[in-house]
Amino acid sequence: MRLSRARDLVIGQDALTRPAAPSDIRGRDRPDRAMKIVEAVADKYLRVLTAYDYDPAVAGHNPDSAMTLVVADREIVAADENVAALTFVAVDGGDLPAWQPGCHLDFHLPSGLRRQYSLCGDPADRGRYRIAVRSIPEGGGGSIEMHGLLPGTAVTVRGPRNGFPFVPTGSALFVAGGIGITPIIAMVRAARAAGIDWQFVYSGRSRESMPFLDEIETWESERVFVRPDDEFGRPTAGELLRRAPAGGAVYCCGPTPMLDAVRDRFADTGATALHFERFGAPTVLDGTPFEVELASTGEVLPVRADESALAVIRNRMPGVGYSCQQGFCGTCRVHVLSGTPEHRETRLTRQEQEDEMLICVSRSVGGRLTLDL
Structure with missing residues (x-):
C-alpha cells in the first residue's frame, strides 16, 4: 500500500439522519442501539489537534535518519490473499522510535523504489512496526516487491512521520476504503481505548478483499458498518457520511473517488472537522496545459x-x-x-x-x- 498524505478542515452545516442499523460484518441482522452525540466546539478541537502534531524534537528521533529494519513476520490478512501484513524489528532487537495512529514509514527498497506505508500495529509495542500491503500487479512495482520480502530480509526505513494525526477526544466517524483501513484501524483502536464516541464505516470490493475483518468483528457491532460493494453497490457520499457526529470529526482514508465524494458532501453534515489521507494521485485542479x-x-x-x-x-x-x-x-x-x-x-x-x-x-x-x- 503506497500512500500519500493530505489533511483538510471544513466547517459543516446540518447533520444527516442516522440510518437503521445495517447487518453485521458477516451479513447477519442485528438490532440498533442509539449512540450519544458528544458536542465538540471547532476551535477547541483545533487547539487540541495542534498539540498532537508529530514533533521530532519531542519524539527524540529525526524521521529523516535511516534505520535498517529486518522482516520478522509475514502474514496474509485478507481472504483473497492479496494483502500481506509485514512486521519489522530493529537489527539489534532494541526499541524503535515512538509513533502515533496515522504515522507512516518511508521504505527504500532494494530495487531503488521508495514507497510509503501506514503503521497499523500497536503504538505501545516499541519493539516492532507492522504495516499491511495490497499487491497491485498493474502498479509501479513497489507493492509486488514488498509482498516478496521474506522473514530475515533487511530494508532501509525512514520515519515515522505523521501527516494524518488522530485526536482522541470529542466524537468521530472513521471511514476506510479498501487498503485505506491501515491508518484507520490504529485510530479506531485508540478511540475505543480512550472511550470517545465513535462510528466506523468500512467499504471495499468484497469481504474477501477487505483485511482485518476478523479483528473488526470483535468490536462493538452497533458502531461498525462494513459494506462491501458486491453486496451494497458502490457507496455514495451520503452513505459514507450518514453517521458523521454533530460537532465532531471525520477521518477518511481510501481511493481518490471516495475522498473527493466525502469532501464534496462534508458540508452537508453536522461535523466540524474533516481529516483525510489519500491513496494515489489527486485530481488536478485548475490546471493549464x-x-x-x-x-x-x-x-x-x-x-x-x-x-x-x-x-x-x-x-x-x-x-x-x-x-x-x-x-x-x-x-x-x-x-x-x-x-x-x-x-x-x-x-x-x-x-x-x-x-x-x-x-x-x-x-x-x-x-x-x-x-x-
Whole structure:
C-alpha cells in the first residue's frame, strides 16, 4: 500500500439522519442501539489537534535518519490473499522510535523504489512496526516487491512521520476504503481505548478483499458498518457520511473517488472537522496545459490540463523516481534548467524552488519547462 498524505478542515452545516442499523460484518441482522452525540466546539478541537502534531524534537528521533529494519513476520490478512501484513524489528532487537495512529514509514527498497506505508500495529509495542500491503500487479512495482520480502530480509526505513494525526477526544466517524483501513484501524483502536464516541464505516470490493475483518468483528457491532460493494453497490457520499457526529470529526482514508465524494458532501453534515489521507494521485485542479522537455533526449512532451508532469514523464521513463504523488516526500524532485515552475508542493524551501520542482504536483507558470531528466 503506497500512500500519500493530505489533511483538510471544513466547517459543516446540518447533520444527516442516522440510518437503521445495517447487518453485521458477516451479513447477519442485528438490532440498533442509539449512540450519544458528544458536542465538540471547532476551535477547541483545533487547539487540541495542534498539540498532537508529530514533533521530532519531542519524539527524540529525526524521521529523516535511516534505520535498517529486518522482516520478522509475514502474514496474509485478507481472504483473497492479496494483502500481506509485514512486521519489522530493529537489527539489534532494541526499541524503535515512538509513533502515533496515522504515522507512516518511508521504505527504500532494494530495487531503488521508495514507497510509503501506514503503521497499523500497536503504538505501545516499541519493539516492532507492522504495516499491511495490497499487491497491485498493474502498479509501479513497489507493492509486488514488498509482498516478496521474506522473514530475515533487511530494508532501509525512514520515519515515522505523521501527516494524518488522530485526536482522541470529542466524537468521530472513521471511514476506510479498501487498503485505506491501515491508518484507520490504529485510530479506531485508540478511540475505543480512550472511550470517545465513535462510528466506523468500512467499504471495499468484497469481504474477501477487505483485511482485518476478523479483528473488526470483535468490536462493538452497533458502531461498525462494513459494506462491501458486491453486496451494497458502490457507496455514495451520503452513505459514507450518514453517521458523521454533530460537532465532531471525520477521518477518511481510501481511493481518490471516495475522498473527493466525502469532501464534496462534508458540508452537508453536522461535523466540524474533516481529516483525510489519500491513496494515489489527486485530481488536478485548475490546471493549464504546458510542455516538458527532457534534457537528456530533447524530446518535448505535452502535459494536458488534467494530468501531472510525472504521469506524462513515466510513460517515457518508467524508472523515474516517485512515491507520495502529493508533493511532500521529495522523491520526484528534479532540477529545472529553463522555464518557470508553478509550485504546488510543501517540501521545497523558497531557495530550492528557484531551480527545482516536484513533478508529481507542480506545473508550469506557462509555456515549456526543460528538466534535467
